Amino acid sequence: MNLKELIKNNLIYLDGGMGSLLQEQGLKVGEYPERWNITNPEKVKNAHLSYFNAGSNIVCTNTFGANILKFSLDELDKIIKCAIDNANQARNESCLQQEKFIALDIGPLGKMLKPYGDLDFEKAVEIFKTTISIGVKYGVDLVFIETMSDSYETKAALLAVKETCDLPVFVSNAYQENGKLLTGADPLAMIAMLEGLGADAIGVNCSLGPKALIPIIDKYLKYSSTPIILKPNAGLPTVIDGKTVYNVTEKEFATDVYSMVKKGVNIIGGCCGTTPSYVKELVEITKGAKITPISKKDLTVVSSYTHAVIFDNEPILIGERINPTGKKAFKNALINNDIDYILKEGLSQEEKGVQLLDVNVGIPDINEKETLTKVVFELQSICSLPLQIDTSNVDAMESALRIYNGKPLINSVNGKKDSMRKIFPLVKKYGGVVIALTLDEKGIPPLAEDRLKIAKQILRVASRYGISKNDIIFDPLALTVSSDCNAGKETLKAIELIKTKLNAHVSLGVSNVSFGLPSREYLNSTFFALALSKGLSCAIINPNSLEMLKTYYSYRALVGLDNNFTNYIDFATNNTFIQGAVKTPEVTDLKTSIIKGLKDSAIINTKELLKSVEPLKIIEEYIIPALDVVGKGYENKTLYLPSLLISAEASKASFDVIKETLPKDKSNTKCKIVIATVKGDIHDIGKNIVKLLLENYGFDVIDLGKDVDSKVILNSVIKTNAPILCLSALMTTTVSSMEDTIKLIKEKAKYCKIIVGGAVLTETYAKNINADYYAKDAMEGVRIAEKINSKL
Amino acid sequence: MIKVKKYVGFNFDIGEIKRYAKISNTNVFDLLINECIDEVKDKLTYKVCYDEFDVNVINNRIDFGVFDVNSSNLSVNLAGSNKAIIFATTIGIEIDRLINKYLKIAPSKAIIFQAIGAERIETLANAFNNEIATMYPNFILKPRYSPGYGDFDIKYQKKIFDVLNCYKNIGLTLNDSLIMSPSKSVTAIIGLESKG
Numbered sequence: 001m002n003l004k005e006l007i008k009n010n011l012i013y014l015d016g017g018m019g020s021l022l023q024e025q026g027l028k029v030g031e032y033p034e035r036w037n038i039t040n041p042e043k044v045k046n047a048h049l050s051y052f053n054a055g056s057n058i059v060c061t062n063t064f065g066a067n068i069l070k071f072s073l074d075e076l077d078k079i080i081k082c083a084i085d086n087a088n089q090a091r092n093e094s095c096l097q098q099e100k101f102i103a104l105d106i107g108p109l110g111k112m113l114k115p116y117g118d119l120d121f122e123k124a125v126e127i128f129k130t131t132i133s134i135g136v137k138y139g140v141d142l143v144f145i146e147t148m149s150d151s152y153e154t155k156a157a158l159l160a161v162k163e164t165c166d167l168p169v170f171v172s173n174a175y176q177e178n179g180k181l182l183t184g185a186d187p188l189a190m191i192a193m194l195e196g197l198g199a200d201a202i203g204v205n206c207s208l209g210p211k212a213l214i215p216i217i218d219k220y221l222k223y224s225s226t227p228i229i230l231k232p233n234a235g236l237p238t239v240i241d242g243k244t245v246y247n248v249t250e251k252e253f254a255t256d257v258y259s260m261v262k263k264g265v266n267i268i269g270g271c272c273g274t275t276p277s278y279v280k281e282l283v284e285i286t287k288g289a290k291i292t293p294i295s296k297k298d299l300t301v302v303s304s305y306t307h308a309v310i311f312d313n314e315p316i317l318i319g320e321r322i323n324p325t326g327k328k329a330f331k332n333a334l335i336n337n338d339i340d341y342i343l344k345e346g347l348s349q350e351e352k353g354v355q356l357l358d359v360n361v362g363i364p365d366i367n368e369k370e371t372l373t374k375v376v377f378e379l380q381s382i383c384s385l386p387l388q389i390d391t392s393n394v395d396a397m398e399s400a401l402r403i404y405n406g407k408p409l410i411n412s413v414n415g416k417k418d419s420m421r422k423i424f425p426l427v428k429k430y431g432g433v434v435i436a437l438t439l440d441e442k443g444i445p446p447l448a449e450d451r452l453k454i455a456k457q458i459l460r461v462a463s464r465y466g467i468s469k470n471d472i473i474f475d476p477l478a479l480t481v482s483s484d485c486n487a488g489k490e491t492l493k494a495i496e497l498i499k500t501k502l503n504a505h506v507s508l509g510v511s512n513v514s515f516g517l518p519s520r521e522y523l524n525s526t527f528f529a530l531a532l533s534k535g536l537s538c539a540i541i542n543p544n545s546l547e548m549l550k551t552y553y554s555y556r557a558l559v560g561l562d563n564n565f566t567n568y569i570d571f572a573t574n575n576t577f578i579q580g581a582v583k584t585p586e587v588t589d590l591k592t593s594i595i596k597g598l599k600d601s602a603i604i605n606t607k608e609l610l611k612s613v614e615p616l617k618i619i620e621e622y623i624i625p626a627l628d629v630v631g632k633g634y635e636n637k638t639l640y641l642p643s644l645l646i647s648a649e650a651s652k653a654s655f656d657v658i659k660e661t662l663p664k665d666k667s668n669t670k671c672k673i674v675i676a677t678v679k680g681d682i683h684d685i686g687k688n689i690v691k692l693l694l695e696n697y698g699f700d701v702i703d704l705g706k707d708v709d710s711k712v713i714l715n716s717v718i719k720t721n722a723p724i725l726c727l728s729a730l731m732t733t734t735v736s737s738m739e740d741t742i743k744l745i746k747e748k749a750k751y752c753k754i755i756v757g758g759a760v761l762t763e764t765y766a767k768n769i770n771a772d773y774y775a776k777d778a779m780e781g782v783r784i785a786e787k788i789n790s791k792l
Numbered sequence: 793m794i795k796v797k798k799y800v801g802f803n804f805d806i807g808e809i810k811r812y813a814k815i816s817n818t819n820v821f822d823l824l825i826n827e828c829i830d831e832v833k834d835k836l837t838y839k840v841c842y843d844e845f846d847v848n849v850i851n852n853r854i855d856f857g858v859f860d861v862n863s864s865n866l867s868v869n870l871a872g873s874n875k876a877i878i879f880a881t882t883i884g885i886e887i888d889r890l891i892n893k894y895l896k897i898a899p900s901k902a903i904i905f906q907a908i909g910a911e912r913i914e915t916l917a918n919a920f921n922n923e924i925a926t927m928y929p930n931f932i933l934k935p936r937y938s939p940g941y942g943d944f945d946i947k948y949q950k951k952i953f954d955v956l957n958c959y960k961n962i963g964l965t966l967n968d969s970l971i972m973s974p975s976k977s978v979t980a981i982i983g984l985e986s987k988g
Contacts, residue, residue, distance in 0.1 A: 030858045030955040110959040118967035182963040244793035382893040645900035680969035733969045
């Protein structure tokens with residue numbers, strides 16, 4: 001019978017632990033169990049056979065760690081072939097009559113993906129694909145991705161399956177006691193992402209015993225529309241007389257798992273510590289059990305690497321600030337590849353309370369695909385909010401969707417045939433929710449009824465691609481009232497129509513309504529309130545606008561969405577805008593603000609000074625002298641590193657204010673410096689501190705990040721003609737990369753002086769690897785750079 | 793079979809945090825440290841995986857049964873030991889995220905989180921060390937020794953990771969440059985010399 005059909009209405013028994021069975025038969029600590037497929041085929045086959053004979057419908061091949069990171073391609077091919085042979089032989093020998101399937105078992109690669117490890121996402125996809133292709137070649141019935149404790153790696157594995165074969169695919173994650181994966185995802189975040197990517201069954205295995213997994217499984221039961229897998233450990237391991245023993249008996253195990261079957265779990269088995277007797281007990285206790293097929297939950301949900309956001313009655317705020325439209329400083333940041341500027345914009349919106357971030361980096365002068373992908377990658381490494389990928393460039397969209405760690409919101413598709421033809425396949429493949437604009441080849445209809453017609457047409461076409469209404473949020477488009485005074489009214493009517501006639505979610509980029517008019521915030525916030533009252537599900541807004549936030553919190557309080565007015569009271573009494581409005585700066589001059597590290601005060605004083613003093617004069621006569629005071633204090637050991645950094649943060653804030661008034665090429669008073677942590681090294685605290693100080697001293701710093709290839713560094717030095725290169729390495733194992741980089745620069749860009757630093761380096765070592773200068777700390781780095789700059 | 797231990801938590805040692813941040817002689821940052829502790833304390837996990845191995849030291853070669861090490865410093869450290877505990881510990885990835893995040897918006901806080909991470913992982917390793925002392929009352933414990941110390945080559949990290957199955961057991965990984973991720977992690981060997 002077709003497995004995909006079978007799992008919809010039947011109880012499916014998986015196998016139990018494999019590693020522990022093989023250890024009992026002599027597998028040594030540190031020995032790769034996968035090699036036993038070749039060296040001890042009989043023992044592996046017998047393990048499978050005992051599971052089939054206990055009643056398992058599905059056994060997993062002994063290929064948990066079979067990948068090209070561990071084995072050569074030849075050996076990997078042989079291991080997988082033998083593993084499948086062993087399982088097939090067991091299936092042939094088993095006399096029991098149940099349906100029997102063989103799953104290609106895929107475990108984690110044992111390496112952390114970037115940015116916290118060194119494994120590239122696409123490389124991980126390729127590694128999984130190699131294993132899966134071999135499995136498919138030798139013939140399996142399904143692929144079972146299991147014990148995944150990182151959402152990003154889980155996505156890489158699932159994408160690899162989808163791009164390699166059409167086999168059914170089960171995905172099971174290993175949660176910690178805190179109910180999250182090692183890298184932070186909660187069950188709903190995983191459900192959203194895995195259902196989006198098209199897993200056939202999803203669930204939980206390993207880590208804990210069945211009782212401890214109940215709260216996690218309950219979340220799956222609440223949110224999943226896909227059949228649920230439960231494959232717990234036999235409790236927790238304890239050591240008795242030097243032997244590891246698990247503390248849950250077969251009976252207890254089966255009883256606990258059965259309690260979850262009664263709630264709706266239908267794919268069951270065991271993990272570490274479980275044996276064929278556990279599966280047998282499970283089969284016996286559940287004999288004749290009635291199955292409740294999993295119900296459709298019809299959720300509109302997006303997710304990040306930590307959590308999901310459900311669209312329901314609660315209006316969702318999407319921060320609009322990562323968008324270059326009308327922002328000179330933002331455009332400059334994009335042109336200069338200043339990703340930190342964009343990241344700060346994201347983090348600041350997160351702090352203001354938005355639930356999602358819109359990410360739009362579309363300007364003509366850049367490679368949008370590269371930039372959007374990089375920004376999404378960097379944002380999701382430090383900001384936990386789900387992202388809305390906002391671009392009209394289809395290539396850029398696909399590239400960003402691929403590397404996105406979660407289920408994204410996609411902005412946007414519209415009613416034009418061409419748009420739907422290009423965007424819907426991406427929505428389907430990468431599993432996003434898409435914003436659908438109610439316009440078509442004829443443009444935006446002036447009347448709400450016609451926008452509803454387009455919405456209906458979009459739904460019809462989407463369903464042909466297998467995209468359900470839940471994964472579409474309509475945007476009926478806020479048009480500018482200054483050019484048509486009825487525009488606002490029609491948009492509000494369209495919201496109401498889509499909500500009532502289609503029962504679909506509606507989004508709006510609210511601020512468009514007031515374009516060209518004075519005091520736009522008044523109009524925006526009132527329009528926002530009206531739209532909310534018509535049932536608006538989410539809005540793209542500027543969270544720096546106090547008026548918009550006032551509307552949002554007031555609306556929620558007034559329509560009963562804010563229990564006990566908790567959020568409203570918190571907003572009204574603790575909001576930094578409101579507090580900020582009455583707070584006066586602590587000191588009145590810029591120098592003291594910087595020396596004392598008072599960021600807000602530094603900003604206010606800079607703005608004040610800019611009214612009467614030339615921007616460059618402020619840098620030279622106020623900022624740098626103030627920094628020199630703290631810098632010297634640090635060098636004389638009367639001040640500590642955190643003090644130096646707090647001052648640097650204040651001066652950076654002041655700099656940023658000044659930069660907004662200057663053209664990019666005029667805001668730096670000193671030369672260009674390229675800075676990077678060398679290939680193989682993922683530590684960048686030191687490098688970032690050096691960068692911050694150099695920027696504060698007026699240098700134009702091009703930060704290439706961490707783990708940077710020598711050729712990339714060379715290209716940047718040549719392209720920017722930078723006379724200084726700063727390199728950092730923290731480990732003895734990566735100093736050789738530093739040496740290689742120096743060698744390359746000395747060959748191809750001799751004019752560039754190289755300053756090196758990092759925990760393992762010394763003056764002597766720096767000389768040995770041919771660096772021009774060694775800096776023991778960030779301040780010394782600044783002093784050396786100043787010396788080089790003065791001679792240019 | 794490799795054993796796994798999880799700890800609920802330990803008191804924060806402000807003095808040690810200040811020592812790691814090189815701010816021992818001032819109280820200016822105490823408030824900031826406490827703020828950072830509040831932000832991170834619920835995000836840490838304390839995990840150890842370990843096992844006991846027989847040890848045979850012949851000159852500079854140490855045979856653990858599962859792999860051999862060539863190191864004169866380690867053989868001096870293990871002299872007299874007939875068993876050893878090989879272990880790996882980590883406090884998880886979340887502190888790395890916080891350090892990365894604050895490097896972008898407030899590097900002064902990143903420095904404090906860095907110091908907190910160092911204090912946490914040392915506290916965890918010490919707690920585990922003490923537990924081993926209790927578990928082996930009839931043995932003298934040698935000071936724990938990590939790859940990278942002296943001439944104990946850091947390349948042996950790979951062997952330790954293979955033997956302890958660090959990723960599956962505690963979520964700890966090693967990159968191609970032998971850098972551990974999560975970064976606040978320790979691997980080490982504790983020699984056990986029989987008192988009798």
